[in-house]
Amino acid sequence: MYLALRELRHHRLRSLLIGGIVTLIAFMVLMLTGLTRGLAHDNAALLIETPATHFVTTRDSGGVFTRSFLTPDTVTRLQAVAGAQATPLAQSFATLSHGDQQLSGVLMGVQPGSFMNPAAQQGQPLSAGSTGAVVDESLREDGVTLGDTLTLKPGGETLQVIGFTRAARLNHQPVVFVTLQHWQTLNPRLQGTVNTVALNAQGEAAALAAQLPGVTVHTRAAALQELPGYREEQGSLIMIQVFLIVVAAFVLAVFFYVLTLQKTPQFGLLKAIGASTRTLAGSLVAQMMVLSVLAVTVAALVTLGAAALLPAGLPFTLTAPTVLGASALLVAVAALSSLLSLGSIARVDPLIAIGAST
Amino acid sequence: MTASLHTQPTPAQPHPSPSNPPTLSLRAVSRTYGDGDGTVTALHPTTLDVRPGELVAVSGPSGSGKSTFLALAGALLQPSTGQVLIAGQDVTALPAAALPAFRLKQLGFVLQSSNLIPYLTVREQLTLVTHLTGQDAHAGRTRADALLRTLGLGDRAGHYPAALSGGQRQRVAVARALMNDPQLILADEPTASLDGPRGREVVQMLAQQVRERGRAAVMVTHDDRVLDLCDRVLHIVDGRLN
Numbered sequence: 001m002y003l004a005l006r007e008l009r010h011h012r013l014r015s016l017l018i019g020g021i022v023t024l025i026a027f028m029v030l031m032l033t034g035l036t037r038g039l040a041h042d043n044a045a046l047l048i049e050t051p052a053t054h055f056v057t058t059r060d061s062g063g064v065f066t067r068s069f070l071t072p073d074t075v076t077r078l079q080a081v082a083g084a085q086a087t088p089l090a091q092s093f094a095t096l097s098h099g100d101q102q103l104s105g106v107l108m109g110v111q112p113g114s115f116m117n118p119a120a121q122q123g124q125p126l127s128a129g130s131t132g133a134v135v136d137e138s139l140r141e142d143g144v145t146l147g148d149t150l151t152l153k154p155g156g157e158t159l160q161v162i163g164f165t166r167a168a169r170l171n172h173q174p175v176v177f178v179t180l181q182h183w184q185t186l187n188p189r190l191q192g193t194v195n196t197v198a199l200n201a202q203g204e205a206a207a208l209a210a211q212l213p214g215v216t217v218h219t220r221a222a223a224l225q226e227l228p229g230y231r232e233e234q235g236s237l238i239m240i241q242v243f244l245i246v247v248a249a250f251v252l253a254v255f256f257y258v259l260t261l262q263k264t265p266q267f268g269l270l271k272a273i274g275a276s277t278r279t280l281a282g283s284l285v286a287q288m289m290v291l292s293v294l295a296v297t298v299a300a301l302v303t304l305g306a307a308a309l310l311p312a313g314l315p316f317t318l319t320a321p322t323v324l325g326a327s328a329l330l331v332a333v334a335a336l337s338s339l340l341s342l343g344s345i346a347r348v349d350p351l352i353a354i355g356a357s358t
Numbered sequence: 359m360t361a362s363l364h365t366q367p368t369p370a371q372p373h374p375s376p377s378n379p380p381t382l383s384l385r386a387v388s389r390t391y392g393d394g395d396g397t398v399t400a401l402h403p404t405t406l407d408v409r410p411g412e413l414v415a416v417s418g419p420s421g422s423g424k425s426t427f428l429a430l431a432g433a434l435l436q437p438s439t440g441q442v443l444i445a446g447q448d449v450t451a452l453p454a455a456a457l458p459a460f461r462l463k464q465l466g467f468v469l470q471s472s473n474l475i476p477y478l479t480v481r482e483q484l485t486l487v488t489h490l491t492g493q494d495a496h497a498g499r500t501r502a503d504a505l506l507r508t509l510g511l512g513d514r515a516g517h518y519p520a521a522l523s524g525g526q527r528q529r530v531a532v533a534r535a536l537m538n539d540p541q542l543i544l545a546d547e548p549t550a551s552l553d554g555p556r557g558r559e560v561v562q563m564l565a566q567q568v569r570e571r572g573r574a575a576v577m578v579t580h581d582d583r584v585l586d587l588c589d590r591v592l593h594i595v596d597g598r599l600n
Contacts, residue, residue, distance in 0.1 A: 002489045003475075010477030010518070266475060272434060273534075274462025275490055350458075351434045353469055354425055354546045 003270075004286035018255055019295045025248040026299035026330050027306075029241055030318070033326050034307060036237040038315030043233065045167040046175055047224045051115050052198035054206045055223040056086075059216045063226035065091050069193040070215070077212055078197045082205040087114035088194040090183050094176065096150040096159075103142055103150070105135070105176045109183025115200045118177050122146060123163030126179050132162035136174035140164065141313070150176070157186055171228065196223075245333055253337035256288065260341040264348055271350035281342045285335065292334035296327045379446065380407035381541050381574035382431055387440035389426050400426040403440060404599045406592070408542070408574045413565045415585050416578045418594035424578040425546070427594060431576055432465060432544045433457050445541040462491055466535030468545040468564070473531045474519040480506065480530050481515040487537040498537075505533045509563060525556035532564050536571070543568065545577040554583050561587045 008015045041048060056078060061068035070078075070088070078086045090109035095102060110116045112126045118134050119125060123146045126134055135144065139161075144150070150159045159178065168175040184192060199206055199217070210217040218226065225231050260267075267280055300323050310316050388403040401423045408414050418424050429435035430442055433449045434457075442449050445464050452460060461467075474483050481502050488498030506512050509529050519527055528548050535543050545564060549557030561577070561584040568575045577588065585591045592599050 002486065003478075006482065007477045269469065269473065270475070271458060272432070272461065272467050272469070273487065273490070274458045274460075274465070274538075276458045279490065350461075351429055353467070354428050354432070354434065 001283070001286050003280075003283045004290065007283075008287055008290060015291065018252075019291050019298075021251055022248065022292055022295035022330075022334070023299045023302075025244055025251070026296045026327070027302055029244050029248070029330060030299055030303040030323060030326055031306065032237060032241050032244070033322060034303065034316045034318035035314075036234060036241065037317040037319075037322060039233055039237065040230070041167070041317045042169055042315035043172050043230055044224055044227050045169040047170070047220060047227065049167040050198070050220065052200050053220055054199040054201065054209070055218050055220065056197040056199065056209055056215050057195070057218065059214050061216075063216065063218045063223055064228065065089075065195040065223075068195050069190070070195070070197060072192045074212065074215065075194060075197060078209055078215075081208045081212070082199055082201055084114070085201040085205050086197050086199050086209070087111050087116050088180060088197050089116060090180060090187070090190070090194040091170070091196075092183075092187055092190075093171075093173075095153040096176065097153055098142065098144055098148060098150055101142060102153070103139065103144075103174075105139075105174050106170045107152075107176050107178065107183065107186070108170075109180035109194070110177055111180050116198050118163075118165035118168055120163030121166050123161070125163055125165075126177060128179065129181075130162065130179055131159070131182055132178075133159040134163040134165050134177040135161055136168035136176075137164045137166050138169060138174045152186065155186075245330065248330060249333045249337045252288065252292070252334050253340045256284065256338060256341045257344065260284070260344050264344075265352060267345055267348040268350055268352035271348060272353035277346050277348075280345050284341055284345065285338050288334050288338045289331070292331050296330050300327055378409050378411075380409050380443075381445055382406070382408040382576065383441075383443040384431065385441040385443070387430055387437040387442055389430060389435065390438045399597050401430065401437075401597045401599075405440075406599065408576055410541075410572045410574055411569050412589045413568045413575045413577065413587070415588035415591045416576060416594055416599070417580060417582070417585060417591055419580060422594045423597035423599075424580075424594055426597070427599065428544055428546055428576070428578045431542075432467065433461055462487070463538060464541050466538065466540040466543040468528065468531045468535045468543065468548045470547050470550050474527055474534075476519055479516050479518055480511060480522070483519075483530055483534050484537045487534060491538060502533075502537065505536055506530075509533050523556075524551050525559060528552065528556075528560045529563060532560065532567065536567055539571070541573060543573060543575040545575065545579075547579055547581070548577065549579060549581045549584055557581055557584055558587065565589075 057063055057065065057068035058070060075088045088111065092107050094105050094107040096105055110126065112128045112130065117126055120134055121137060133150065144161060146161055148161045150161065152159065159176065199209060206217050270280060303318065307316055307318055384404050384406045386403045386405055387401065388399065389401045391398045391400060416424055416427055430437050433444065436450060449460065478486060484502035484505060485495065485498045503515060506515050509532065511526065511529055511533065514522060514526060522530065548560055552560065564575060565587050
C-alpha cells in the first residue's frame with residue numbers, strides 16, 4: 001500500500017481517468033441490472049414473488065400454463081397427495097373495459113382459502129362466494145380505484161374491484177384475481193379444467209405429485225423460464241451485462257498491463273534495492289482494488305440517485321442485495337484482470353537496473 | 359585468470375587494515391553467456407577483496423564487462439564459476455528467492471540517472487527502504503531526516519525528484535543506499551549525468567560516508583575525474599580486471 005497509494009495520488013489525472021472509465025462501466029452494469037430486474041418483475045412478478053415452490057402442468061404442455069389443462073380428477077388426486085400444500089390455478093387472457101378505456105389483463109382463478117390467494121394491500125381479499133376481483137396495483141396507473149366496475153369484453157359480465165394487491169403481473173399484464181368458482185362460470189368452455197396446480201412444498205410432496213400419470217412438476221424457477229418471452233427478454237439484457245463486465249475486465253487489464261510495461265525500469269530498480277515480487281504485485285493489486293472499490297461505490301450511489309429520477313412507468317427494480325452483488329462481481333473482475341500484469345512484474349529482472357546505458 | 363590488484367596510495371584515514379575480514383570477496387568468479395561455439399566471456403575469472411572503509415573504483419570502456427562485474431558483486435547475477443562472498447555470506451549458495459531480502463539488508467545501490475521513484479518525495483525514497491524491511495515507520499523517518507541533513511538535503515525532504523537537480527538526485531540516491539546501513543555499497547556510473555564539480559561532490563560524499571561508517575564500496579565508472587577520490591582503482595578491459 002505504501003507505493004500503491006502514493007503512486008495513485010501523485011498521478012492524479014491518470015487515476016481519475018481510469019477510475020472514471022470503471023465508474024461509467026459500473027454505472028451501466030448497475031442500470032442494466034435494474035432494468036433487467038424491472039422487466040422481469042413487469043413480466044412475471046407473480047411467479048417471482050409467489051409463495052409456491054412448484055407448479056404442476058400436463059406433460060404435453062412443456063410447462064406453459066396456457067397449454068396445460070388439468071382435469072378436476074387430476075386436481076383431486078394432487079390434493080390427495082399434497083393436501084393444503086396444493087391449490088389449483090386457472091388462467092385466461094381478458095380484455096376489460098373501465099369506463100371508455102380498454103384494459104388488458106390476465107384473469108386468474110384462485111381458491112380463496114389457499115396460499116395463492118393474494119393478500120389485499122388495500123380493500124378486501126377474496127373470500128368464498130365472492131364475485132368481486134382483487135387486481136394488481138399497476139391498474140391504479142390506469143385510473144382504476146377501489147369499488148370501480150370492470151366489464152369483461154365482449155360478454156359484458158362485470159367485476160367489482162374489491163381489493164388491490166402487489167406483485168401480481170404475468171405476461172407483462174396486470175393479474176385480475178377472482179375465485180376459481182367464479183372463473184369457471186366466466187369460462188364455461190373449459191369445462192372445469194384448470195391450467196396448473198401450485199405446490200408450496202419441499203421435495204417430498206413434489207416427488208409424490210410427479211408420480212401421477214400425465215403430469216410434470218416444474219420448480220418455480222423452471223416455470224418462470226417457460227413463460228413465453230421471458231427467457232428471450234432476460235437473455236438479451238443479461239448478455240449486454242456480461243459483455244460490459246468483460247469489457248471492464250479488458251480495459252482494466254490492458255491499462256494496468258501497459259502501465260506495468262512502461263514501469264519495467266522502475267520495477268527493476270525496486271527489485272535491485274530488495275523489493276520482492278510479492279511486494280510489487282501486492283502494490284499493483286492494491287491499486288486495482290482501491291480504484292475499483294471507489295469507482296463501483298461512486299457508480300452505485302449515482303445509480304441509486306438516477307433510479308429516483310426515472311419516470312414511474314419505466315420498469316426498474318434495484319434492491320440493496322442486487323447492488324452489492326453486482327458491485328462485488330465488478331471488484332472481483334478487477335482483481336482478476338490484474339493477473340495479466342502480475343506475470344510481467346514477476347518476469348522483471350533486477351539486472352536491468354544496472355548498466356542501462358552500456 | 360586471477361586479476362592482479364593495482365593499488366593506489368590511499369588518500370584518507372582510517373586506512374583499511376589488512377587484518378579486517380573483507381566485506382566483498384570474489385573468488386575466481388567468471389561469467390560466460392551462451393554455450394558451444396557462441397560462448398562469450400563477459401568476465402574472466404577474477405579474484406578481489408574489498409575491505410571495510412575502502413572505496414574501490416572499477417574503470418573501463420563501454421562493453422568491457424563493468425556491468426557484469428557489478429551485477430555479480432551485487433548479487434543480481436549468479437557467476438558461471440567461482441564464489442561471491444558478501445559480509446561473510448556466500449551469495450552463490452543462496453536460493454534465488456532469498457536474494458532480494460539479502461540485498462535489502464546488506465547492500466546499498468547507487469545507480470545511474472533514473473535512480474529514484476518519480477512519485478515518492480525525497481524523504482519517502484529513503485523511508486521506502488525501512489518500509490520494505492518492515493521496520494518502524496517513525497524510526498525510519500527520523501533516520502531519513504538525519505541522513506538527509508548529513509548529506510545537505512535537509513531542506514529538500516518534501517520535494518519530488520522532478521524538482522531536484524541532477525547532483526541532488528544522486529545525493530538522494532547515496533542517502534537511500536545508506537538508509538539500511540549496508541555492509542557494501544555498489545555504485546553504477548553515479549556521475550554519468552553530472553558535470554565535473556557535481557560529479558566530484560557526489561563521489562566525495564560517498565567516499566566520506568564509506569570511511570566514516572567503515573563500510574565497503576565499489577564504484578563502476580568511466581569518469582576519470584573522480585578516480586583520485588578512490589582508495590584503489592582497478593581497470594577492466596575485455597572482461598579482464600587488473
